[in-house]
Amino acid sequence: MSHPKLFTPIQLGGITLPNRIVVSPMCQYSADDGSMSDWHTVHLGTFACSGAGLFVVEKTNATREGRITHGCTGLYTDHNEQAMARAVQVYRAITTNPIGVQIGHAGRKASTHPPFRGGKALAAHESPWRTVAPSPIAFGEGWHVPHELTTKELSDLKDAFVASIERAKRIGFDVAELHSAHGYLLHQFLSPLSNQRKDEYGRNRMKFPLEVAAAVREAWPKERALGARINATDWADGGWRPEDAVAYARELKRIGLDFLCVSSGATVPHARIPVTPGYQVGFAQQIRDAVAMPVRAVGMIVDPRQAEDILASGKADMIAMARAFLDNPRWVWHAA
Template sequence: MSALFSPITLRGLTLSNRIMVAPMCQYSAENGEANDWHFTHINSLALSGAAVFCIEATAVEAIGRITPGCLGLWNDATEAALKPILASVRKHSKAAVVMQLAHAGRKASSHKPWDGGQLIPISEGGWQTEGPSDVPHKESEAAPRALDDSGLKRIRDAFVAAAQRTARLGIDGIEVHCAHGYLLHQFLSPISNKRTDQYGGSLQNRMRFPLEVFDAVRAAFPHDKPVGLRVSATDWIEGGWDLPQTIEFAHELKKRGVDWIDVSSGGVSPLQKIPLGPGYQVPLAQAVKEATGVTTIAVGLITEAKQAEEIVASGKADMVALARGFLYDPRWGWHAAAELGGEVSAPPQYWRSQPSTQKALFGATSFGTR
């Protein structure tokens, strides 16, 4: 039996396989509101064969967007825009849906990647960014405003409100975004956090705000639904956030009932030196899993079915998440099942696509047309 296509339970959510469609920013929302692009994107990949689809980084307040085109969940309009999309997913797919809640911090107010991705000055329609300290992401950029106590409370409350909206939408789980150089990662990393109060300096202090946010989200979301967290396990910079600190962070999250840790890396500085290669972040997930026993998700240049199978079967991680792989092959999960002898769910309209060599790829013994 394929390990990749074996079930896994996350709190009250049981998944039929160990594959997640990773959260992928689409930079295509309007005033934070999902639209027809998101309808097409989400509904397509909800039929990919992955047991769970994670909605892209969703800003908990308007100034927490990476770009003006980023998805949000901070008011009634942004909540309402997601309802028809989710209704369609539920009608046609058995995939679970998770939402990644996020705040970009000092990396907000940026152009879309295909427009250069650089900071948008306030004079050109951008906005004042915020962070743990008044340290810019790049030396040439305007500095963020260091968050004071009222700002920290405002953001905690925004995560809570977004978690409550997520629950109202009937979404199956939440992933708190604490990676890729965005706000919560900025608090963890000595590169971006130069505070001298209770939220800066020591590891315990730098972990404090991300843990407060996690606790607040966990308390605001239904107890039987899972809450996980994505972390950058290393900044890939000497003197920055690293794997030993990540393991300590994971221990603290385990005490708080985290349901999974999605282990990524990098993003806090343009000076990072990332050793890219197939599965280059898998050892980071493996280290977190072995040190803490927390359910882990491996990400990063996982593209082949046998590669994903080996990661799960060998115990390096409990699940895998693919992003670009699904953009290139929206039926990656089907093809992996065919290769590994697994089984996926597919709508009956698509059953006739089953290869003649696969008798039960879709869990159906027979089908046909007349």
């Protein structure tokens, strides 16, 4: 075995991953009102054959209005749950390796076209829906101005996250993670670029994301694993900073989350992101060192030697990849 650290098991909560290679969540834009299609069954089946220690299902939305596009998955109806359960059943028939799901809400970045159709906001004739956010600030020019969520609506949204996680529990996922990165709703509350409220949810920008995390932690079984994807920086002046991410990570650990996936950017369209190989690894190491909990590194990691070096040097505990697996679904086999 040429890359021994990559193939060392790791414990996350009550789950053991057979290796430290993770298939990142990848939106497929192929759902029907949140329900997975045959495309998803093939997608999950493909990566069930990959040998990765964990496969994480794409960002799955807690409410219908939380979808990025018409084709995004959700866990807000019984039909959503049944369709996803069928796809997961196929995955389980192929491998015993753990499978996870990412739960989130797009907030002001909802009601758009998929990236391969331009990624812009839906027009009036394209069946758009109301977007919501901490503050009525559009993501960018030409985007929908979101409705500012009321305190009652925030309580309802927290309940929706819990209802989705209960559905994920019934489906039988081993791992769940909250999406509080990439400028989606939970991250919109964290960033001063998108949260300019004057109430308690603006004075303490972590308040709503931590309320959701605590409620989900209470609902999710301890014998499984629960984590979060977080942003280390917005890459924009006046935005979320690495020191903010460390403070947030400490609170998530206090609540009882088992791991973090550290990413960055996508909060505002004008972010200046210096994309280079492994450009987010330093953030993963900073949070790992400060908080002492298992951390996944993600972003422009494509080579087994690069991945092994990140783990062997103590910069992260797991490696998450998407593009590398799209290019080569047998990446794990070749790395071994």
